[in-house]
Amino acid sequence: MTAPRPLSLHVPEPGCRPGDTPDFSDFEIPRAGAVRRPAIDEAPEDMRDMAFSVVRVLNKAGEAVGPWAGLLDAEALRTGLRHMLTLRQFDERMLKAQRQGKTSFYMQHLGEEAVSCAFHMALQDGDMHFPTYRQAGLLIASGYPMTDMMNQIYSNAADPLKGRQLPVMYSARDHGFFTISGNLGTQFIQAVGWAMASAISNDTKIAAGWIGDGSTSESDFHAAMVFASSYKAPVILNIVNNQWAISTFQGMARGGAVTFAARGHGFGIPSIRVDGNDYLAVHAVASWAAERARTSLGPTLIEHVTYRAGGHSTSDDPSAYRSKEEFSAWPLGEPIDRLKRHLITIGEWSEERHTQALAEITDEVRACQKKAEANGTLISGPKPSPRAMFDDVYAEMPPHLQRQRQEAGF
Amino acid sequence: MARMSMIEAIRNAHDLAMDRDRQVVVFGEDVGYFGGVFRCTAGLQKKYGSNRCFDAPISENGIVGAAVGMCAYGLKPVVEIQFADYMYPAYDQIVSEAARMRHRSAGQFTCPMVIRMPTGGGIFGGQTHSQSPEALFTHVAGLKVVVPSNPRDAKGLLLASIEDPDPVIFLEPKRLYNGPFDGHHDRPVVSWKNHELGDVSEDYFTVPLGKAKIRREGSALTVLAYGTMVFVAQAAAEEAGVDAEIIDLRTLLPLDLETIEASVKKTGRCVVIHEATKTSGFGAELSAVVQESCFYHLEAPIVRVTGWDTPYPHAQEWTYFPGPERIKRAFAQVLEG
Numbered sequence: 001m002t003a004p005r006p007l008s009l010h011v012p013e014p015g016c017r018p019g020d021t022p023d024f025s026d027f028e029i030p031r032a033g034a035v036r037r038p039a040i041d042e043a044p045e046d047m048r049d050m051a052f053s054v055v056r057v058l059n060k061a062g063e064a065v066g067p068w069a070g071l072l073d074a075e076a077l078r079t080g081l082r083h084m085l086t087l088r089q090f091d092e093r094m095l096k097a098q099r100q101g102k103t104s105f106y107m108q109h110l111g112e113e114a115v116s117c118a119f120h121m122a123l124q125d126g127d128m129h130f131p132t133y134r135q136a137g138l139l140i141a142s143g144y145p146m147t148d149m150m151n152q153i154y155s156n157a158a159d160p161l162k163g164r165q166l167p168v169m170y171s172a173r174d175h176g177f178f179t180i181s182g183n184l185g186t187q188f189i190q191a192v193g194w195a196m197a198s199a200i201s202n203d204t205k206i207a208a209g210w211i212g213d214g215s216t217s218e219s220d221f222h223a224a225m226v227f228a229s230s231y232k233a234p235v236i237l238n239i240v241n242n243q244w245a246i247s248t249f250q251g252m253a254r255g256g257a258v259t260f261a262a263r264g265h266g267f268g269i270p271s272i273r274v275d276g277n278d279y280l281a282v283h284a285v286a287s288w289a290a291e292r293a294r295t296s297l298g299p300t301l302i303e304h305v306t307y308r309a310g311g312h313s314t315s316d317d318p319s320a321y322r323s324k325e326e327f328s329a330w331p332l333g334e335p336i337d338r339l340k341r342h343l344i345t346i347g348e349w350s351e352e353r354h355t356q357a358l359a360e361i362t363d364e365v366r367a368c369q370k371k372a373e374a375n376g377t378l379i380s381g382p383k384p385s386p387r388a389m390f391d392d393v394y395a396e397m398p399p400h401l402q403r404q405r406q407e408a409g410f
Numbered sequence: 411m412a413r414m415s416m417i418e419a420i421r422n423a424h425d426l427a428m429d430r431d432r433q434v435v436v437f438g439e440d441v442g443y444f445g446g447v448f449r450c451t452a453g454l455q456k457k458y459g460s461n462r463c464f465d466a467p468i469s470e471n472g473i474v475g476a477a478v479g480m481c482a483y484g485l486k487p488v489v490e491i492q493f494a495d496y497m498y499p500a501y502d503q504i505v506s507e508a509a510r511m512r513h514r515s516a517g518q519f520t521c522p523m524v525i526r527m528p529t530g531g532g533i534f535g536g537q538t539h540s541q542s543p544e545a546l547f548t549h550v551a552g553l554k555v556v557v558p559s560n561p562r563d564a565k566g567l568l569l570a571s572i573e574d575p576d577p578v579i580f581l582e583p584k585r586l587y588n589g590p591f592d593g594h595h596d597r598p599v600v601s602w603k604n605h606e607l608g609d610v611s612e613d614y615f616t617v618p619l620g621k622a623k624i625r626r627e628g629s630a631l632t633v634l635a636y637g638t639m640v641f642v643a644q645a646a647a648e649e650a651g652v653d654a655e656i657i658d659l660r661t662l663l664p665l666d667l668e669t670i671e672a673s674v675k676k677t678g679r680c681v682v683i684h685e686a687t688k689t690s691g692f693g694a695e696l697s698a699v700v701q702e703s704c705f706y707h708l709e710a711p712i713v714r715v716t717g718w719d720t721p722y723p724h725a726q727e728w729t730y731f732p733g734p735e736r737i738k739r740a741f742a743q744v745l746e747g
Contacts, residue, residue: 128482130479161514161516162516164513164514164516169514171514171516171518172518173515178482181507183506183507186475186503186506189472189475189476190475190478190482192475192476193475193476193477193479193482193483194479194483196479197435197479197480197483197484197485200435200461200462200480200485201483201484201485207479219469219471219499220471220475220502222469223467223471223472223475224472224475226467226469226472227466227467227469227472230467392512392513392516392517393512393513393552394512394552394554395574395575396575398620398664399620399664399667399668400664400665400667
């Protein structure tokens with residue numbers, strides 16, 4: 001027997017750090033249209049390949065190709081483009097507002113607009129999303145008033161959440177948008193519970209859970225997977241792999257697994273990887289999973305492969321831990337450009353119409369901002385009543401809280 | 411009326427709640443087919459179907475997290491954590507999620523759930539089947555915390571908890587499941603069948619949350635206790651011949667300050683008893699509220715009798731558990747003051 005040698009710990013490192021040249025050559029990307037489309041009732045064990053490839057619809061020429069294409073007409077695609085442009089404009093204005101000191105914090109969606117905007121189009125009214133802080137596209141696409149989103153971000157007098165939540169931690173039950181938590185991953189198992197409740201109640205509604213690549217390390221992720229699998233809950237479990245959890249690269253949470261989607265195999269959950277920067281692909285895969293859920297075939301795990309082009313939040317400086325060139329080298333491109341090019345390719349859009357649409361959207365967002373700021377910002381103007389702080393802790397205020405409210409002078 | 415053990419009373423409460431309200435669902439580890447390791451849910455799956463009473467994977471945060479989601483849908487889950495000692499993985503879902511749902515969503519989403527947990531020691535459960543974590547919950551805004559001490563209250567408080575629109579932590583002293591506890595480990599357990607508090611109406615009734623109950627009237631001193639300790643305090647008072655007023659708190663959050671205040675102002679002396687560890691335990695809160703509201707009526711310092719600040723020891727249970735001897739010494743101390 002040989003004498004044991006001292007061990008050393010393996011700490012995963014990304015391939016590229018500041019100053020390095022980004023290299024995505026080991027990221028295998030199938031041609032658009034190359035990945036098959038299984039029947040919705042195909043056995044999970046027969047479709048394991050779906051977790052190792054990437055479903056893509058839009059090719060470099062801007063054409064929609066393959067078995068996942070053809071679900072959306074030009075009008076729907078123009079609507080989708082509008083949603084993504086709106087979200088990007090919204091982000092730009094709010095990012096600036098934060099820099100101007102009008103709020104404490106903001107989190108943008110740059111590069112990930114297709115994920116939430118396209119997914120929303122595959123679900124129906126009455127379904128419920130359990131989102132993270134980076135799916136505001138679900139609200140934009142559902143027609144939730146942007147002014148109310150801004151009121152929330154500003155924690156002003158018209159904030160629907162009465163100044164209680166961090167900016168972007170929206171809640172909109174009527175728009176199928178569950179209240180966002182700052183504690184990561186908690187919503188994933190809650191989505192499964194909601195879906196179980198729908199099944200228990202013999203309802204027809206389904207749920208969608210959302211989690212980032214980093215948060216899949218949380219035990220709630222694993223709880224969600226085992227509950228969804230055991231009870232065949234009508235839920236779609238989405239992992240948004242945007243490559244970065246603040247400064248921690250996705251390989252840290254992924255560990256020795258080949259893909260995040262492959263984790264579904266241990267639970268017998270059909271698992272698909274999709275090009276998260278391809279509006280058509282995200283929508284097609286979401287529709288496939290929604291149909292499975294709605295026909296009692298159980299959960300689906302979707303890994304959206306995308307890239308977080310901006311910082312984690314306004315408190316983050318990504319240049320401190322990753323190459324500035326990484327986003328431009330990202331091989332799946334940029335979602336708005338890709339959908340725009342597709343619409344132009346099929347003769348349903350033009351540069352002129354794009355410029356005009358962008359101008360309209362910019363005006364609309366600016367008008368909403370003006371309206372929101374009339375209700376105050378975090379720093380100035382009207383505020384929510386401090387009295388409201390004591391409300392909604394319980395349905396009925398217990399005596400000790402009544403005393404504290406009086407003591408506080410409200 | 412029927413004589414019931416606390417287990418039977420809890421089972422009966424589940425049955426009535428499920429019968430009355432289709433939104434009530436019951437799940438947790440082993441609660442379905444088997445009916446729970448303490449048998450509190452026996453027969454419910456057979457009667458109400460596995461859609462409304464079912465087993466869960468061994469994942470406490472999964473159980474509570476799924477229940478939060480069910481509440482968001484509109485159901486009223488009653489979940490069992492098999493032992494309170496196992497609730498730590500679920501703590502984030504309870505504290506950061508269930509407790510704050512109403513507040514953070516400005517009332518859009520609520521959590522009308524009940525989380526039941528067998529709690530406390532005295533059954534040789536060692537450090538992982540004996541803990542009393544009530545203080546970890548009473549510190550959390552948005553929760554209600556209930557500890558019944560007898561079958562009648564267990565049923566009425568559980569039905570009130572299920573009706574309650576907010577999350578309720580329902581801590582069941584497992585030492586009392588089968589009978590009242592006289593505080594002496596060398597005597598056989600007395601069955602609830604011979605005890606007046608085991609006399610439980612089979613009809614639907616509730617015991618309001620937030621209301622304490624005076625178990626024994628007296629004028630010499632006030633004892634604040636809950637769960638198992640109510641009986642230990644009674645034994646101590648009888649053995650010492652002390653005219654103690656014993657208040658069974660029943661709900662720790664929100665606390666019935668009115669009843670506490672009236673009693674301490676009357677007696678001028680206060681002993682606080684719980685079996686959880688002393689430091690930052692619920693007794694500290696009780697001592698503080700009594701001091702805040704009754705200071706000028708107190709004739710002696712408040713005395714706490716609690717478990718020691720150690721993990722719950724298997725072989726030394728009876729040294730750990732506050733028994734009548736320690737409580738009698740506390741009585742003497744406050745009466746001397």
